[in-house]
Amino acid sequence: MSDKLARYRSKRDANRTPEPVPDVPASTPGGDAFVIQEHHARSLHWDLRLERDGVLVSWAVPKGLPADPATNHLAVHTEDHPMEYLTFHGEIPSGEYGGGTMTVWDTGTYETEKWSEREVKIVLHGRRASGRFVLFRTRGDNWMIHRMGPAVRDPLPSVAPMLPVERARPPKDAAAYAFEFAWGGRRLLVPVEGGRTEAAGEHPWLRELAESFGSRTAVLDGELATLGGAELLVLSDLLYDDGRSLVEEPYTVRRAALEALDLTGPHWQTAPSWPGDPGPVRQAAREQGLPGMLAKRLDSPYEPGPSEAWLFIPS
Incomplete structure (x- = not known):
């Protein structure tokens, strides 16, 4: 034998x-x-x-x-x-x-x-x-x-980034929004599958982020910004998580799922978000030399292209 x-x-x-x-x-x-x-x-x-x-x-x-x-x-x-x-x-x-x-x-x-x-x-x-x-x-x-047999998950969404519409002033119904910094960078959707992402072809440092997901499949929405002289991916939304599409879910659900991933690394971080009060966020954006802030409706689904549910308010 x-x-x-x-x-x-x-x-x-x-x-x-x-x-x-x-x-x-x-x-x-x-x-x-x-x-x-x-x-x-x-x-x-x-x-x-x-x-x-x-x-x-x-x-x-x-x-x-x-x-x-x-x-x-x-x-x-x-x-x-x-x-x-x-x-x-x-x-x-x-x-x-x-x-x-x-x-x-x-x-x-x-x-x-x-x-x-x-x-x-x-x-x-x-x-x-x-x-x-x-x-x-x-x-x-x-x-x-x-x-x-049948597929065991939702198909990965193939969408364009959701884009804000510019407004001079914050919305009057501020309690219906969350407010974030506008970083002045380039938007990037990052699909992660099998511990890999095609976005690493242009940005090799994203391989480490993708590997950290293991077998978990996701589609992240972020902004490539330069902070302190280094390129950083600031993550602000989650379109797909562990077999489930989130594009039809409200911003609050997507945001909670993103925060649960606790994504912080050498070249990426989760963007801070503050609901209800635009004043301090806009002031902080001015002090840090950022172009402005974003207002995102708490009940809005993810809508590819320009959307009135997201507003860009200059500093």
């Missing part, structure tokens, strides 16, 4: 990594457990591992499990892992194979509908991962994973 863990052990030194390095596979084959680990290695990915014949057959999935059957995700077949990996989490030292932080993203059981060298059909029963999937081999170790 071949040693199913030989390749696994050849890549690891038990004296240098906290990973389990057993001598032989488990002696009780035939189980139906699975684990998905979020792996912040050289590049963020998720490791899908299925118990089979005493080991965990494994694939690295860079963008995580697909939520929509219309989109397949790459799944790279890797070496079999020991059963002890079902619960493994921790820090693999830098310089070691797979160095980085690993956490258990989900675990549960699965059913096998088909298993061959080129195709694996399964039904996952986990807390976060559930449903029918098929893994199919394309070339070499490269496979694809496809969700079978």
Whole structure:
């Protein structure tokens, strides 16, 4: 009988990594457990591992499990892992194979509908991962994973930024608005999916922001501003969060969801917002040399393009 863990052990030194390095596979084959680990290695990915014949057959999935059957995700077949990996989490030292932080993203059981060298059909029963999937081999170790069945989330919104209309004075019904600084920068919508964002192509420092979301999908609205000589993304709205579109929700709901994310980092921050009293905000904008302030109706949905629900009041 071949040693199913030989390749696994050849890549690891038990004296240098906290990973389990057993001598032989488990002696009780035939189980139906699975684990998905979020792996912040050289590049963020998720490791899908299925118990089979005493080991965990494994694939690295860079963008995580697909939520929509219309989109397949790459799944790279890797070496079999020991059963002890079902619960493994921790820090693999830098310089070691797979160095980085690993956490258990989900675990549960699965059913096998088909298993061959080129195709694996399964039904996952986990807390976060559930449903029918098929893994199919394309070339070499490269496979694809496809969700079978309906999408499990709202589609990502494809919208233009909501834009304020200029007014000389604050609204008379100030209690119906929240007030924010106008930073004088460039608006930027940042979609985040699978720990990545296409906005990082122009602004590489956004990769760190995207990775911090893990598997959580979001669309952020912000303004690229230069503060203290450094470029900063000031985040002011949230259009999509964890599978749910928020564009039809009122500003208050979107704002609460944004604040719950607690987004503060080296190149990004959540914009402050003050409901009901424009005077101090406008005065502070003048003192800081900002172009003005924004008034946003508390009950307004997100409306692409110019909207009377958002007002720009110059300093």
